[in-house]
Amino acid sequence: MKMLVRVILGLFVLESAMGVPSRRARQVEFDTYDSENYDVDLDNLNLENQDIYDYDDGLTIDEPQIEIGTLAPMVDNYQAPAASLEEEEEEEVPLRTFEPIIIPSTNITGGSGVLMGPDTQGGLPTCLLCTCLGGSVYCDDVKLESVPPLPKDTTHFYGRYNKITKINKSDFANMNKLKRIDLTSNQIGEIDRDALVGLPALEELVLRENNVVQLPKLPAAMTLIDVSHNGLGSRSIQREAFKNMHNLLYLYLTDNNIDHIPVPLPHSLRSLHLQNNNIQVIHEDTFCSSKDINYVRNALEDIRLDGNPINLSKTPQAYICLPRMPIGNLI
Incomplete structure (x- = not known):
């Protein structure tokens, strides 16, 4: 009896298997359908089609298993983040207010150690009214009526385009490092006799466009x-004023009323400008030596x-020692 049941079941399984088309049969049927209806090169299909066939071959995707249970009740466990170290310090340190710092100024005698320099006649420190860069003090066009008190370590002073009328002896007193004074375009008409001669380091003096009528004695x-x-004018320059200036290179006296060349001139001189004056005579020994040809x-x-x-053509022997002729009237 058991044998008969097994035979019947075997026949049933065999009949079922024969009724399902094989993978090869399905592939042929699909290829035939595509070749009849579409112009497709089946031999060059990419691997994606092969993946499709493989997927149809019984591959399955495991579905996630979900266990149904009782969820724990939601509890509001949120806690605010702790304050940072900086925020804690801000909360602990009270706000502070700052008062402006006033830098006290000093008088002329005590101004050497003050950053802003001594006070000017307007009550402001010189280096606040002017511009101080290193040893240079620039006081151009600030409506000065006199030379301001300068820091003792000043090397270059520029006071151009102001209303300064006089240079006093005390203006540059004890300024042992001062090398240059430039007071172009002021109203200077008077200079104290000893206002500049006591400056041991002074090398450059520029007093263009002023009202100077007397040139004082200058350092060597x-x-x-x-x-x-x-x-x-004719008596504005002292006799032999430039004789001992052995480092003098440039002497500019243009646009005055000078009637003679201020000889003797130092041998170091390179440039002499005397145009627009009242010079009428040049001697043979003005520039050269009459004793040494x-x-x-x-x-x-x-x-x-x-x-x-x-x-100039009347005194040709006066230029024989020079590298070139002076510029001037030859007729």
Whole structure:
């Protein structure tokens, strides 16, 4: 009996298996359908089609198993984050208020150690009214009526385009490091006799466009003197004023009323500008040596005498030692 049941079940399984088309049969049927209805090269299909066939071959995707149970009740366990260290410090430290710091100024005698310098006549420290950079003090166009008190370590002073009328002896007293003074375009008409001679380091003096009528005695270390556009006359320059200035390179005296060349000139001189004056005569020994015909003055190669009532061609022996002729009237 058991044998008969097994036979019947075997026949049933065999019949069922024969009724299901095989994978090969389904593949042929699909290929035939595609070739009849679409122009597709089945041999060059990508691997994605193969994946489809493999997926149809009984591959299954495991579905996630969900266990149904009792969920724990939601509890509000949220806690605010702890304050940072900076926030804690802000909460603990009270706010502070700051008062403006006033830098006290000093008088002239105590100004050497003060950053802002001594007070000017307007009550402001010099380095607040002006601009101080290192040893240079710039006081251009700030409506000064006198030279302001300067820090003792000043090396260069610029007070251009102001209303300064006089240079006093005390203006630059004890300024042992001062090398340059530039007071262009002021109203200076008077300079104390000893206002500048006591400056051991002074090398450059520029007093262009003022009302200077008398040039004071200057230190021997000068390299540049510019007193152009002033009121200098025949007696405005001291006798032999430039003789001992062995480092003098540039002497500019243009646009004055000078009637003679201020000789003797130092051998170091390179440039002499005397245009627009009242010079009428040049002597043979003004530039050269009348006693030594072989003397050559190579340094002095820039002489301007144009604008003077003088004929340079009348004294040709006066330029024989120079590297080039002066500029001026030759007729």
